[in-house]
Amino acid sequence: MKLIIVALGALLVAAPVRAQQTRLPPIPPERYDEAQNKAAAEFEAALKRPPYGPFEKLIYSPDLVTPIRLMGGYLRRGTAFGPALSELAILVTARELSQDYVWRSHAAAALQAGIKQEIVDAIADGRRPTGMSADEEICYDFSTELHRNKRVSDATYARMKDRFGERGVVDLTAVNGYYVMVAMVINATRIQVTDGSKLPRFPD
Secondary structure, eight states: HHHHHHHHHHHHHHHHHHHOSSSSSSOGGGGOOOHHHHHHHHHHHHHHSSSTTTTHHTTSSSGGHHHHHHHHHHHHSSSSHHHHHHHOOOOOOHHHTTTTHHHHHHHHHHHHHHHHHHHHHHHTTOOOOOOOOHHHHHHHHHHHHHHSSSSSSHHHHHHHHHHHHHHHHHHHHHHHHHHHHHHHHHHHHTOOSOOOOOOOOOOO
């Protein structure tokens, strides 16, 4: 019996790990229905490229595409606190969900928006960054508490509200919630990063 168990264990170790297959394969544009054609055309007119990433999956429910695209555009560029802090919150969300695709898409955008490399690296490692500005600390603390505690302390809420107003509170909450939704679409449909890059994984 012992020999059988050892042999089975060896087979399991030697067995190749099968890559997870993506779900909801891209729909060829020639197979779009009327609603999908409309959503894809609006997407391409706005972003100068066909639906990609999670939007390739959302096109299966085309009435979601334009509202989600518009919301994402606002949350990245139109919030009460500006693009850099939006990107910071997106990175916090990607890190909290260990979402490689969102991280790869937004780490470079965060740097371009003015977030320091050492801050990006610390978030990737799961460390609280040092050297943040006061505004970055407020948005980092608010976002991190929201993910980890599912709520925000009175002190952190007051700092956010005093600095960015009620609109800022709502906007930052929405940034975090929006990218949780995006991450869930990616996770459910198994969109993979194409360059093999992955965030460090935390111990169980």
